[in-house]
Amino acid sequence: xxxxxxxxxxxxxxxxxxxxxxxxxxxxxxxxxxxxxxxxxxxxxxxxxxxxxxxxxxxxxxxxxxxxxxxxxxxxxxxxxxxxxxxxxxxxxxxxxxxxxxxxxxxxxxxxxxxxxxxxxxxxxxxxxxxxxxxxxxxxxxxxxxxxxxxxxxxxxxxxxxxxxxxxxxxxxxxxxxxxxxxxxxxxxxxxxxxxxxxxxxxxxxxxxxxxxxxxxxxxxxxxxxxxxxxxxxxxxx
Numbered sequence: 115x116x117x118x119x120x121x122x123x124x125x126x127x128x129x130x131x132x133x134x135x136x137x138x139x140x141x142x143x144x145x146x147x148x149x150x151x152x153x154x155x156x157x158x159x160x161x162x163x164x165x166x167x168x169x170x171x172x173x174x175x176x177x178x179x180x181x182x183x184x185x186x187x188x189x190x191x192x193x194x195x196x197x198x199x200x201x202x203x204x205x206x207x208x209x210x211x212x213x214x215x216x217x218x219x220x221x222x223x224x225x226x227x228x229x230x231x232x233x234x235x236x237x238x239x240x241x242x243x244x245x246x247x248x249x250x251x252x253x254x255x256x257x258x259x260x261x262x263x264x265x266x267x268x269x270x271x272x273x274x275x276x277x278x279x280x281x282x283x284x285x286x287x288x289x290x291x292x293x294x295x296x297x298x299x300x301x302x303x304x305x306x307x308x309x310x311x312x313x314x315x316x317x318x319x320x321x322x323x324x325x326x327x328x329x330x331x332x333x334x335x336x337x338x339x340x341x342x343x344x345x346x347x348x349x350x351x352x
Contacts, residue, residue: 169295169322170206171349172261179287179328179342182239195236196275198287199244199251203268204261212261214254214291216273220282228273229254240272280338284329284345288352293322297351320351 177199185192196218204210216228237253244251248270257269278285297320310316328342 169293170208170210171293171295171322172210172212173203173205174200174289174292174324175202176200176289176326178344182236182243184236184239186233186235194277195232196277197236197240198273199240199248199270200273200289201248201268201270202257202261202292203265204263207263209263210261210294211259212269212291213258214271214273214289216275216290217288218275218278218285219288220279220285222279222282224279224282226275226278228275231276232274236274237272240274281334282330283337284327285342287326287328289324289326290321290352292324293349295322295351296320299351323350323352324348325350325352 179196179198181194181196183192183194198216202212202214204212218226218228220226234253241248241251241253251270251272254271254273257271261267261269273287273289298317299320300317301315304310304316305314308314324347326347327345329345330337330340331343332340
C-alpha cells in the first residue's frame with residue numbers, strides 16, 4: 115500500500131478539528147496540521163514562526179481557583195462563581211502596557227471568558243473576603259494600562275469565571291497579557307485552493323500565554339465542589 119496516498123476523510127476530519135478548536139486556542143490548529151502529516155504517512159516539519167514583538171515577561175503570582183457563592187436580589191437560588199487571585203510585578207526594565215485576558219477551557223471543550231457577565235457585587239464579595247491578604251485588590255478594569263517598574267507598583271487583581279460544565283474532569287486557565295512575545299505562525303492546514311478567510315487563515319498570531327491545568331478529583335456528583343488540583347503550569351504560544 116502506498117503510504118503517501120492520502121487516506122479518505124483525512125481532510126474532512128482535519129477541518130472539523132479546526133472548527134472545534136478555533137473557539138479556544140489556535141495553537142491546536144497547528145497540532146491538527148501536524149497530525150494530518152502523520153496520517154498522510156509523510157514527515158511534516160514544524161512551521162517556522164516569525165517574531166513580531168520583542169519578548170518581555172512580567173512576574174506573576176497566582177492563587178489556585180476558588181469559589182464564591184452569592185444570592186442576588188430576586189433570585190431563588192444562590193449563584194456560584196470561580197475566581198483566581200493574582201499579583202503582577204514589572205521587573206522587565208521598562209514600562210509596559212498591561213492588558214490581561216483569561217480563558218478557562220474544560221476537557222469537555224467549554225470555553226468560559228474571564229470577566230464576562232460578572233456583576234460588580236461579585237468583585238465586592240471577593241475583595242471583602244481577601245482584604246487582609248490583599249488590601250489593594252482591585253477589579254480588572256482598574257489594573258489595566260501602563261504598568262510601572264518595581265515592587266512598589268505591583269498590582270493585585272482577580273479573574274472571575276461564570277460556572278462551567280459540571281461533567282468536566284479538568285480545566286485549563288489561559289492567562290495572556292503577561293508577556294510581550296508575539297509570533298506569526300503559518301497554518302499547515304491552509305487550503306491554497308480556497309480564498310483566505312477567517313475559516314481558512316494563512317497564518318495565526320500567537321502570544322506567549324501562561325497555561326495552568328487543574329484536575330477536579332472525585333466522583334461526578336461531588337466533583338463540582340472538589341478542590342482543584344494543579345497539575346502543570348507552563349508558558350505556551352497560543
